[in-house]
Amino acid sequence: MEISIERVRSSKLSQTDLTNIPFGRVFTDHMFVMDYKDGTWQNAKIEGVRSLPIHPANLTLHYGQSIFEGMKASKNADGVPLLFRPEMHAARMNASAERMCMPTIDPELFVEAIRQLVYIEKNWIPNMAGSALYIRPFMFATDEFLGVAPSETYKFIIMTLPVAPYYSKPVKLFASTQYIRAAKGGVGEAKTAGNYAASLLASKQARDKGFDQVLWLDGREFKYAQEVGTMNIFFVIDGVVITPPTDGAILKGITRDSFLRILEDRGYKVEERPISMDEVFAAHQDGKLNEVFGSGTAAVAVDVMQIGYRDQSIELKPSTDSLAQMLKNEINGIRNGQVSDKFGWIEPVLEVEIV
Ligand SMILES: *Cc1c(COP(=O)(O)O)cnc(C)c1O
Numbered sequence: 575m576e577i578s579i580e581r582v583r584s585s586k587l588s589q590t591d592l593t594n595i596p597f598g599r600v601f602t603d604h605m606f607v608m609d610y611k612d613g614t615w616q617n618a619k620i621e622g623v624r625s626l627p628i629h630p631a632n633l634t635l636h637y638g639q640s641i642f643e644g645m646k647a648s649k650n651a652d653g654v655p656l657l658f659r660p661e662m663h664a665a666r667m668n669a670s671a672e673r674m675c676m677p678t679i680d681p682e683l684f685v686e687a688i689r690q691l692v693y694i695e696k697n698w699i700p701n702m703a704g705s706a707l708y709i710r711p712f713m714f715a716t717d718e719f720l721g722v723a724p725s726e727t728y729k730f731i732i733m734t735l736p737v738a739p740y741y742s743k744p745v746k747l748f749a750s751t752q753y754i755r756a757a758k759g760g761v762g763e764a765k766t767a768g769n770y771a772a773s774l775l776a777s778k779q780a781r782d783k784g785f786d787q788v789l790w791l792d793g794r795e796f797k798y799a800q801e802v803g804t805m806n807i808f809f810v811i812d813g814v815v816i817t818p819p820t821d822g823a824i825l826k827g828i829t830r831d832s833f834l835r836i837l838e839d840r841g842y843k844v845e846e847r848p849i850s851m852d853e854v855f856a857a858h859q860d861g862k863l864n865e866v867f868g869s870g871t872a873a874v875a876v877d878v879m880q881i882g883y884r885d886q887s888i889e890l891k892p893s894t895d896s897l898a899q900m901l902k903n904e905i906n907g908i909r910n911g912q913v914s915d916k917f918g919w920i921e922p923v924l925e926v927e928i929v
Contacts, residue, residue, distance in 0.1 A: 650911030704739030805868030
């Protein structure tokens with residue numbers, strides 16, 4: 575499919591201070607948009623970011639058929655934008671689409687749309703080390719119909735946002751035994767809007783108790799760790815790296831997968847298996863809980879400094895020579911071209927044919 579391009583007359587870039595950008599509020603000039611109707615994707619175009627008219631009966635507003643992705647384009651020393659595992663994001667977007675009865679997108683078109691948009695917006699990637707262009711592809715239902723049924727029309731949009739280096743201070747986690755994020759058979763594996771709305775109250779409760787984020791537990795026994803806020807979770811016990819298996823209730827993080835690949839490549843002992851809070855607390859008691867950290871695109875790795883569970887709490891001392899730090903340096907190095915891309919994860923946006 576050909577992507578038509580209508581550039582804005584004047585860019586907002588010169589009026590934007592890229593050294594001081596609040597996350598999520600500053601958008602680049604253009605977005606990619608395409609429509610699904612009559613059983614096919616059509617009208618692929620890149621145009622100026624603008625508001626969309628919305629009918630009050632829009633299906634997404636009522637029944638939540640909406641999914642998204644989150645990824646980043648970084649720059650190497652020559653200023654070439656680099657995408658990180660874009661095909662894997664395309665595959666996950668399609669897995670989310672299938673779970674929510676939404677149409678899939680040809681992965682090649684998904685990646686090409688991102689390449690063209692990033693190419694057009696490449697001057698928006700801040701120069702500071704660690705900063706990037708955050709890429710937000712998303713899809714939502716557009717039928718005007720108050721019936722619980724899959725929409726017949728959809729919009730797919732990609733927005734890009736400049737982001738400052740994400741400085742992540744260690745976090746305190748509250749393991750909720752009141753609320754859950756997902757259970758097997760639900761939609762926990764899909765990056766779908768409702769999962770995040772459903773998490774807000776538990777997050778508020780965690781903050782009210784003096785913690786930063788929720789450590790989600792299984793919905794059956796409130797015993798096994800699932801993930802953290804919008805990150806996957808890793809425990810290091812006596813040198814062994816343990817992360818819960820993605821068994822249907824856990825988002826399949828691309829950072830999580832990358833960490834596992836790097837750790838295995840470097841000969842670490844890695845286990846994907848259920849891990850209970852009792853095991854974590856006992857390991858801490860025995861002095862064997864080396865590290866706990868979260869993984870996600872935004873911050874790459876975040877150290878955990880405290881976990882509260884029922885009436886207990888444990889504290890950890892994040893160190894600078896941790897596995898979390900090694901993994902973060904490795905991924906950031908691959909992302910800015912300073913560490914060799916031995917896994918073939920990087921796709922440079924070198925020459926893009928713009929029609
Ligand atoms: C996006 C997300 C993650 C992390 O996925 P990455 O691909 O590593 O960014 C983890 N958990 C949830 C709930 C998420 O939405």
